[in-house]
Amino acid sequence: MKKIYIYIILSVGAVLALVPFYWMIATSLKTPVEAVRFPPTWIPTHPRAENYLNAWRTAPFGRYFLNTVFIALTVLVGVIVTSALAAYAFAKMEFKGREIVFTLFLGMMMVPMPVYIVPGYLILSSFGWIDTYYALIVPWLVNVFSIFLLRQHFRNIPKALYDAATVDGCSDLGFLWRVAMPLSKPALVTISIFSLLGSWNSFIWPLVMTNRDTIRPVQVGLAYFIQEQSTNYTLLSAASTFVILPVIILFFFFQRQIIESHMKSGIKE
Amino acid sequence: MGERNSFIRPILYLLPAIIIIAVFRFLPILYVTRVSLYKWGMGGAERFTGLGNYLRAFSDLYFWQSLTNTMWYVIFVVPLTIFFSLLVALFLNSKIKALGFYRTTYFLPVVTSIVAVSMIWKWIYHPRIGLANYILSVFHLPLQRWLSEWRGVFEIMTGRDLPNVIAGPSLALLSIIIMMVWKSIGYNMIIFLAGLQNIPRHYYEAAEVDGANRLTVFKNITWPLLSSTTFYVLIMTTIVSFQVFAPIWLMTGPPAGGPLGTTNVLVYYLFDVAFNYSSYGYASALSMILFLMILSLTVLQKRVVERRVYYE
Numbered sequence: 129m130k131k132i133y134i135y136i137i138l139s140v141g142a143v144l145a146l147v148p149f150y151w152m153i154a155t156s157l158k159t160p161v162e163a164v165r166f167p168p169t170w171i172p173t174h175p176r177a178e179n180y181l182n183a184w185r186t187a188p189f190g191r192y193f194l195n196t197v198f199i200a201l202t203v204l205v206g207v208i209v210t211s212a213l214a215a216y217a218f219a220k221m222e223f224k225g226r227e228i229v230f231t232l233f234l235g236m237m238m239v240p241m242p243v244y245i246v247p248g249y250l251i252l253s254s255f256g257w258i259d260t261y262y263a264l265i266v267p268w269l270v271n272v273f274s275i276f277l278l279r280q281h282f283r284n285i286p287k288a289l290y291d292a293a294t295v296d297g298c299s300d301l302g303f304l305w306r307v308a309m310p311l312s313k314p315a316l317v318t319i320s321i322f323s324l325l326g327s328w329n330s331f332i333w334p335l336v337m338t339n340r341d342t343i344r345p346v347q348v349g350l351a352y353f354i355q356e357q358s359t360n361y362t363l364l365s366a367a368s369t370f371v372i373l374p375v376i377i378l379f380f381f382f383q384r385q386i387i388e389s390h391m392k393s394g395i396k397e
Numbered sequence: 398m399g400e401r402n403s404f405i406r407p408i409l410y411l412l413p414a415i416i417i418i419a420v421f422r423f424l425p426i427l428y429v430t431r432v433s434l435y436k437w438g439m440g441g442a443e444r445f446t447g448l449g450n451y452l453r454a455f456s457d458l459y460f461w462q463s464l465t466n467t468m469w470y471v472i473f474v475v476p477l478t479i480f481f482s483l484l485v486a487l488f489l490n491s492k493i494k495a496l497g498f499y500r501t502t503y504f505l506p507v508v509t510s511i512v513a514v515s516m517i518w519k520w521i522y523h524p525r526i527g528l529a530n531y532i533l534s535v536f537h538l539p540l541q542r543w544l545s546e547w548r549g550v551f552e553i554m555t556g557r558d559l560p561n562v563i564a565g566p567s568l569a570l571l572s573i574i575i576m577m578v579w580k581s582i583g584y585n586m587i588i589f590l591a592g593l594q595n596i597p598r599h600y601y602e603a604a605e606v607d608g609a610n611r612l613t614v615f616k617n618i619t620w621p622l623l624s625s626t627t628f629y630v631l632i633m634t635t636i637v638s639f640q641v642f643a644p645i646w647l648m649t650g651p652p653a654g655g656p657l658g659t660t661n662v663l664v665y666y667l668f669d670v671a672f673n674y675s676s677y678g679y680a681s682a683l684s685m686i687l688f689l690m691i692l693s694l695t696v697l698q699k700r701v702v703e704r705r706v707y708y709e
Contacts, residue, residue: 131493135493137488138485142498144579146502148517149505151528152517211414213411213413214413221403221410229415236418239426240636240687242640242684245684246684247432250677251420270414270417270418270421270422275414325508329508331510332642350512350513351647368516371513372510375509376509386504387500387504390507390587391588
């Protein structure tokens with residue numbers, strides 16, 4: 129097949145991938161009257177940014193963003209700390225039952241997330257955690273895939289390095305923090321990307337665990353906004369645009385790392 | 398280092414992870430098993446019913462409908478996703494320029510939140526003034542009701558009433574299928590690309606010397622050597638597809654799962670039973686059924702992968 133056909137097909141595909149995004153941005157700049165015109169206009173005749181301000185004012189999006197940022201950062205720090213400690217124990221310490229515990233951990237990855245919704249709700253209710261940040265943070269402070277990934281990296285750190293460090297009076301914790309962690313940067317980047325993307329886009333869990341507006345993360349806030357403003361598509365498009373904007377910006381800056389992280393997650397088997 | 402010390406230290410390192418995993422991963426699985434054996438409502442356990450909730454699922458028409466819808470969803474999403482993502486990966490792997498641009502573009506829907514994506518596609522599928530119908534009208538094709546169309550796609554195509562089993566997914570469900578294929582091509586394309594890059598170059602060089610054409614090369618080299626990647630994508634896409642929920646909640650209805658329950662999938666149904674009817678016992682039984690179905694897929698994958706490694 130000639131190269132030119134490949135380019136044509138790939139470009140058609142690229143257009144199809146982008147059209148919904150274009151349509152969202154175009155709609156977000158239209159007047160309500162123009163938005164419902166049929167046949168539709170591809171380019172807004174009088175583009176206006178007003179919809180963005182209106183959307184931002186109609187629901188407490190500032191609060192939603194703050195909630196999400198707070199949750200995402202807390203979860204990220206938690207995941208890194210718990211994963212580093214656990215991965216270090218699995219990779220560098222000898223103890224009875226190590227393989228069994230590790231296999232049990234890995235086994236937890238086989239449970240699909242929706243299975244946790246009902247028991248998770250009942251357990252968190254009995255803790256009195258529904259509608260609190262605890263419900264959105266604490267269960268996610270550990271991530272088995274992150275432990276697995278870091279353990280692989282820690283195992284590759286030569287024993288000689290450890291011996292040299294301990295002779296110099298370095299403790300295990302010191303070695304983990306000053307030697308093992310800096311040597312595992314690629315794994316930490318992958319873990320951070322998945323953790324942040326996961327927190328930002330998480331939907332079903334916070335949907336079930338929150339009722340109050342003040343606690344809602346941004347996706348759930350947007351979902352209820354969409355329900356309430358059901359036909360007001362200029363407003364909905366503007367809100368959706370600013371909700372996905374942080375991720376899109378992050379994606380453009382770190383696209384190589386993000387895509388390679390996903391690649392790694394696929395070939396871990 | 399004493400014996401005692403060498404046991405206590407790893408425990409301390411593992412403690413944070415163990416506590417969270419015990420309370421929020423392990424305990425819920427035991428708990429959902431237990432709750433599934435009770436009639437369990439708002440106020441907690443009402444009475445022990447043994448396998449009653451599981452038997453109830455057997456005779457529950459809504460459960461069977463949700464299972465059928467989930468099957469249609471999986472049967473359509475999985476092959477379509479594999480076909481398109483493999484196609485794109487093959488093209489991207491043929492030493493083209495602007496690889497980075499295409500890769501980024503196709504990957505964009507993957508990182509975008511399902512909430513925003515569902516909103517925009519619902520707008521595209523608007524039955525009167527949506528973009529989808531506009532495009533149909535440009536080509537003088539009959540306009541569709543998309544998300545409000547409950548008729549099966551095979552019914553629409555043949556123009557006659559068909560029995561439920563062969564009517565196919567409703568157009569409403571197909572609309573969601575199309576969107577989800579669009580959203581997941583990028584991820585699987587990346588996995589395929591990684592698999593393609595792992596095929597040693599000398600196979601292709603040998604084929605080139607023999608003057609083999611592209612189709613032969615694909616059939617005799619790429620496809621067989623890519624089989625473990627394809628199998629991984631197949632199983633993972635199936636597992637993920639079984640769990641579809643968000644677009645149903647966000648795009649269909651009211652009530653969600655409509656029109657006429659034709660987009661009511663398994664996870665949406667258990668959500669509905671739990672949080673709109675407070676039947677936590679029955680919802681737990683449905684969760685267990687979902688768990689066992691997905692678990693069998695995971696076990697199948699592990700088996701096949703192990704066998705392949707064994708023979709290598």
